[in-house]
Amino acid sequence: MSLAVSSETPELELRRVTKRYPGVVANDDVSLSVRSGEIHAIVGENGAGKSTLMSILYGLVSPDEGEILVRGDLVEFRSTLDAIDAGLGMVHQEFKLFPTMTVAENVVYGHEPRSGWLIDRNLANNQVAELAEGYGLGVDPLATVEDLRVGVLQRVEILKALYRDARVLILDEPTAVLTPQERDSLFEVLRRLRDDGRTIIFITHKLNEVMALSDRVTVLRRGQVVLRVNTAGTSPGQLSTAMTGRSVDTSVRPADHDSGEALLCVNSLSIDDSNGIRRVRDVSFEVAAGEIVGIAAVAGSGQSELVEAIVGLRRPTEGSVALAGNDLAGHGVSGHRAAGISFIPENRHRVGSAGSATTSENLLMGYQWQPRFHKAGWLRRKVVAQHADELIKSYDIKVSGPNQKVGELSGGNLQKVVVARELAHETSILVAEQPTRGVDVGAIEFIHAQLVAQRDADRGVLLISAELWEILALSTRILVMFEGQIVAELDPTMTNEAEIGLYMTGAHTQWVDAETLGT
Amino acid sequence: MDQSQTSRSTQSSSLERWLGAATSPAVSALVLSFLICAVIILLSGENPIRAYGELWSGATTGAGPRTVINRGIPIVAMALAISIPFRSGIINLGGEGQFVLGGFAAAVVAINLDAPGPLVIFVSFLVAAIVGAVWGLLPAVGQTWLRLPILISSLLLNTPARALASYLTKNYFADPAATSTSTEALPASTRIPTISWLSGASASALGVAVLVAAIYAFNRRTAPGYQSHISGINLKFSEYGGVGVSRQTILSMGSGGAIAGMAGAHMILGQSGRFVDYDLVGTGFAWTGLLVALLALHRAIPILAAGLFFAALQVGGLAMQRNTGVSWQLAQVLQAVVILALAMQIAPRLWRRRSSADVASHDTDEYGSATG
Numbered sequence: 001m002s003l004a005v006s007s008e009t010p011e012l013e014l015r016r017v018t019k020r021y022p023g024v025v026a027n028d029d030v031s032l033s034v035r036s037g038e039i040h041a042i043v044g045e046n047g048a049g050k051s052t053l054m055s056i057l058y059g060l061v062s063p064d065e066g067e068i069l070v071r072g073d074l075v076e077f078r079s080t081l082d083a084i085d086a087g088l089g090m091v092h093q094e095f096k097l098f099p100t101m102t103v104a105e106n107v108v109y110g111h112e113p114r115s116g117w118l119i120d121r122n123l124a125n126n127q128v129a130e131l132a133e134g135y136g137l138g139v140d141p142l143a144t145v146e147d148l149r150v151g152v153l154q155r156v157e158i159l160k161a162l163y164r165d166a167r168v169l170i171l172d173e174p175t176a177v178l179t180p181q182e183r184d185s186l187f188e189v190l191r192r193l194r195d196d197g198r199t200i201i202f203i204t205h206k207l208n209e210v211m212a213l214s215d216r217v218t219v220l221r222r223g224q225v226v227l228r229v230n231t232a233g234t235s236p237g238q239l240s241t242a243m244t245g246r247s248v249d250t251s252v253r254p255a256d257h258d259s260g261e262a263l264l265c266v267n268s269l270s271i272d273d274s275n276g277i278r279r280v281r282d283v284s285f286e287v288a289a290g291e292i293v294g295i296a297a298v299a300g301s302g303q304s305e306l307v308e309a310i311v312g313l314r315r316p317t318e319g320s321v322a323l324a325g326n327d328l329a330g331h332g333v334s335g336h337r338a339a340g341i342s343f344i345p346e347n348r349h350r351v352g353s354a355g356s357a358t359t360s361e362n363l364l365m366g367y368q369w370q371p372r373f374h375k376a377g378w379l380r381r382k383v384v385a386q387h388a389d390e391l392i393k394s395y396d397i398k399v400s401g402p403n404q405k406v407g408e409l410s411g412g413n414l415q416k417v418v419v420a421r422e423l424a425h426e427t428s429i430l431v432a433e434q435p436t437r438g439v440d441v442g443a444i445e446f447i448h449a450q451l452v453a454q455r456d457a458d459r460g461v462l463l464i465s466a467e468l469w470e471i472l473a474l475s476t477r478i479l480v481m482f483e484g485q486i487v488a489e490l491d492p493t494m495t496n497e498a499e500i501g502l503y504m505t506g507a508h509t510q511w512v513d514a515e516t517l518g519t
Numbered sequence: 520m521d522q523s524q525t526s527r528s529t530q531s532s533s534l535e536r537w538l539g540a541a542t543s544p545a546v547s548a549l550v551l552s553f554l555i556c557a558v559i560i561l562l563s564g565e566n567p568i569r570a571y572g573e574l575w576s577g578a579t580t581g582a583g584p585r586t587v588i589n590r591g592i593p594i595v596a597m598a599l600a601i602s603i604p605f606r607s608g609i610i611n612l613g614g615e616g617q618f619v620l621g622g623f624a625a626a627v628v629a630i631n632l633d634a635p636g637p638l639v640i641f642v643s644f645l646v647a648a649i650v651g652a653v654w655g656l657l658p659a660v661g662q663t664w665l666r667l668p669i670l671i672s673s674l675l676l677n678t679p680a681r682a683l684a685s686y687l688t689k690n691y692f693a694d695p696a697a698t699s700t701s702t703e704a705l706p707a708s709t710r711i712p713t714i715s716w717l718s719g720a721s722a723s724a725l726g727v728a729v730l731v732a733a734i735y736a737f738n739r740r741t742a743p744g745y746q747s748h749i750s751g752i753n754l755k756f757s758e759y760g761g762v763g764v765s766r767q768t769i770l771s772m773g774s775g776g777a778i779a780g781m782a783g784a785h786m787i788l789g790q791s792g793r794f795v796d797y798d799l800v801g802t803g804f805a806w807t808g809l810l811v812a813l814l815a816l817h818r819a820i821p822i823l824a825a826g827l828f829f830a831a832l833q834v835g836g837l838a839m840q841r842n843t844g845v846s847w848q849l850a851q852v853l854q855a856v857v858i859l860a861l862a863m864q865i866a867p868r869l870w871r872r873r874s875s876a877d878v879a880s881h882d883t884d885e886y887g888s889a890t891g
Contacts, residue, residue, distance in 0.1 A: 311759075312761075313758060313759065332761065332763065333758065333759065333760070333761035334761030334762075334763070335761075336761075337760075337761050343759070345759060350753070350755055351755050351756060351759050352756065352759065353753070353756060354749050354752040354753040354756045354757075355752065355753070356752050357748070357749055357752050357753075361745065361748075361749065364745070365749060365756065365757075365759075365760035366759075366760040366761055368742045368745055368746065368760075369742060373742075374741075374742045377741050377742050377743060378740055378741055378742075379740060379741060379742055379745060381740070
């Protein structure tokens, strides 16, 4: 097969790979060629087949048709172990680490250096330290994983792959959890790895990152390759048209009238977690009718706890949440919902849906006790079904029917289910936590339009996002949180990503008097 | 469902293809189990066809149907009792304790309450339900107030339940004339009548039928039934939707306990006629019910079918032992093989469905909260 392995032989090649699932062709005759020593971006909308392709590459699923070649040799991956043996390494979105063990222990796991019957800890620590230093990863091998920030955890995952001597590193949406600063230094590391001769496959749908980092791009749409280009020879516009099959407008129309009266009032809210650690300190702000208030913060800055208190999932330690002048203390989620707060949660799988329940059942949640849906506790099944049909239609949710289980839906479609459910009842306040995380350009456009429509209908929106461009594009006002406090209030027209990033990471503090916020 | 079925058949094992008739997982599991046990019977030097013939006629002829229904009553009732909390994601292993205490309480009421028979029966069941509910509520309260996992506390509470019933029987309610530790015999007027058109089985069968219908309707048609279904899939989603999870835990553990208590009452008023120490534990009905509930995936109608099937296996197994050299234990082996085969059929199907759903949603999975 491989008589002459020339420098032109691709590091990794897929030839005419097809993978079918019941009712869908996830990969349709996909060919992919990744050169040795390049950063190759794979982009596509949700459901375009990126993840299936990745699972095939990493031996998690076997294709129905087609071939995989590594450095010119035909291979068959029966499991991920075969893929690892062939020199492939994967950095998943979900980090697979043992939290109570050290970095070095996590990195060498499964390939521990031994002296006799025992693990040679010193050697392991030295090897990991050397590896980290060599690529400028800046990770302490003796640190315990649970103490580390997300950005560092990702580096540990990269180290794990490098320790197994991966020649090809596959990264799945690696920047979703990073701050702008962390993202930039990740890119540095990836470039260094490429210059060292390793090959990087970078899966994303953020086109600015593709442009900044990659050498070549493969675009997938509906399971097929629709574009292969050198990054230098393309533009974000061309890529986004290829991804969606149409041109996308992500700009947002500004509000045409001023904000109205205050709807949501958060007063001196402080929250301790179950270990007694203060997560939110004395936070006060208001959300008025007709405005979108953006909260920018690095993950773990207290914004999740703040959101949970606002929607009633968590009792505040001090302070109160009030809607239209009514204190909601002690009302629980159902009370908050009934008062008029709807909520798009950050994690649509863990919190926002029940995977093996039907679309119709998922669309009902939270409103099953509304009089229109029940009579003395008996569900009005016709009304429930009608409600589901209406939402599926008006939000263009792509399902086989209201009885399809939502676990089978693509991410963008599932997010539409969540958004449709939360917007259907026209509540006065919408809390949207990372509403476009991990969804494609088309869905982002759609969700942004929905948030703007809420604003224009004189309802209030509280938007929490780590995507600064999103915060900048949508917000009427921006609040920045750092270590549980609001450290800045910014006007989106007067600031930029760099400035927000500095407040988010605590480098700057604009001590705002709580009294002046929210007006 | 159809989709997963077809996707299965394309990759089914050669054994399944050989079986050919495998139209549903349950049927193929049954066929497979009977084949495996046939081999075991052959190895023990008996004729499997004759043994299965005896098994069949033992369950379907003569006293068979009546015995099957009478055995099915407590098995199905216990499975229903356990399925209520199970369906909302609560693993309740305390059925045995609720069953025993319910039976004991019913016996005490029936012996001591001087009133017309039907009224005594009614009060006995009521008290048994209350006692069972209280015993079921202890772990529920422990979980909601003290964060003691129900899985552990409910299991541990079985021992004190047995001991309490035993102690009270021995010291306060013992029948001095009896050879074993037991209460006095119940007055004849407090015994549950039998129904001639139901092969002479206990009238409690009607109660179980009503219960199956009620739980089916509750699960499928009511808002609380919907909530408990969702809680069983994703508790966090339920909380997010405003379901009062503590309240749900209390109510489902309480109602499950009440049904288990009434199943115990039936054992006394409908079958044995007195509370004999350890008898209810010895039947193993609480645990057979647990298995039935698991195999039926906590759904009411399949619980009825599976419960009666297991009862038939046990009854037929006794006949098989009487009339052939095959021992009754083989019926238990058969029962175990059926459970394993069904579990093997059902579990991979669920697992596969979940994993294909995972692949479909992988594109966008964001697990940030776990690492943030």
